[in-house]
Amino acid sequence: MQRKRWRIRAFRKRRELTRVADRTGQIRKRDILVFSTCRNEAIRLPYFLRYYRDMGVSHFLIVDNDSTDGTRDYLAGQEDVSLWTTAASYKRARFGVDWLNWLQLKHGHGHWTLTVDPDEFFIYPFCDTRPLPALTDWLDASSIKSFPAMLLDMYPKGRLDAQPYVAGQNPLEIAAWFDAGNYVISKNHLYGNLWIQGGPRMRMFFPDEPARAPALNKIPLVKWDRDYAWVSSTHTLLPRGLNLVYDEWGGEKASGILLHTKFLHTFGEKAAEELDRGQHYAASVEYRAYAETLKQDPELWCRWSEKYINWRQLEILGLMSKGNWA
Numbered sequence: 001m002q003r004k005r006w007r008i009r010a011f012r013k014r015r016e017l018t019r020v021a022d023r024t025g026q027i028r029k030r031d032i033l034v035f036s037t038c039r040n041e042a043i044r045l046p047y048f049l050r051y052y053r054d055m056g057v058s059h060f061l062i063v064d065n066d067s068t069d070g071t072r073d074y075l076a077g078q079e080d081v082s083l084w085t086t087a088a089s090y091k092r093a094r095f096g097v098d099w100l101n102w103l104q105l106k107h108g109h110g111h112w113t114l115t116v117d118p119d120e121f122f123i124y125p126f127c128d129t130r131p132l133p134a135l136t137d138w139l140d141a142s143s144i145k146s147f148p149a150m151l152l153d154m155y156p157k158g159r160l161d162a163q164p165y166v167a168g169q170n171p172l173e174i175a176a177w178f179d180a181g182n183y184v185i186s187k188n189h190l191y192g193n194l195w196i197q198g199g200p201r202m203r204m205f206f207p208d209e210p211a212r213a214p215a216l217n218k219i220p221l222v223k224w225d226r227d228y229a230w231v232s233s234t235h236t237l238l239p240r241g242l243n244l245v246y247d248e249w250g251g252e253k254a255s256g257i258l259l260h261t262k263f264l265h266t267f268g269e270k271a272a273e274e275l276d277r278g279q280h281y282a283a284s285v286e287y288r289a290y291a292e293t294l295k296q297d298p299e300l301w302c303r304w305s306e307k308y309i310n311w312r313q314l315e316i317l318g319l320m321s322k323g324n325w326a
Helices: 002-016 045-055 071-076 097-107 132-141 199-205 267-277 281-294 311-316
Strands: 018-021 033-038 059-064 081-085 112-115 120-123 149-153 177-179 183-187 194-198 221-223 229-232 236-238 256-260 305-307
Touching: 002 097, 002 229, 002 236, 018 071, 033 097, 045 071, 045 120, 059 071, 059 097, 071 081, 081 097, 097 112, 097 229, 112 132, 120 149, 132 221, 149 177, 149 199, 177 199, 194 199, 199 281, 267 281
Parallel strands: 033 059, 033 112, 059 081, 149 256
Antiparallel strands: 018 081, 112 221, 120 256, 177 305, 183 194, 229 236
């Protein structure tokens, strides 16, 4: 019943979306699709699009939430992007979930869909030698419908604003460090998904209230069906079986990582803007914590930080697994 409710809600929220560039007629049967929402991300989009094109994504379906920095015009000019715009409340659309549920219901059925933000970069076992279609072919052959990836916060060594980021640059050239440990995991018994917290955001922004730190568990890659629905961002799906992306019997299922490059020189301005807009979860508690901590001009890097090398490093650290995909 809840899944039906979210799908009906998405159908109603479709009226908030205005079509800017509809190129969905180009989508072929086996194409892998990226779905995303964004606001004022023009500086990040050139590398974001190139990264996923090189990985094997064929088409991008994006909702622009009233950007003012040229994001809309830039995306409208990309031949593999279908774009919708809205000035409606991000919060009242359940933080963009209603909009994406509608677009995936209408255009994602039967496709492998990757739902990511412009500051998230998906990696998976053997991603340096095997393109994304190789992973989805293996998942199809294994009758696996959803694939998890923990969000791994990346950050620079030194002040966040010490090295300006430029459009088209690989953000990992600046934000190259991460926390190798400091993660806690629990199980959501209602939906069956794992709940992961920790990393630099818990360590620096929520040291006194770790339970309020942002969730790091994601299920970004899904073989979409029109009967599916996101419940909470890409943390939780319905039907509940799609959330069972881990092994409870002592083995390991294959998993990936979303390299999260939020912490660039643009972070302070972005955090202030989002706090002022008040469009985020729990009365923007996350962005209030950012604003308070940023007043102290913090450095996220510490002596326990690890510099990112490749996916094999993350597998050794236990942050991802190749499972039985060899």
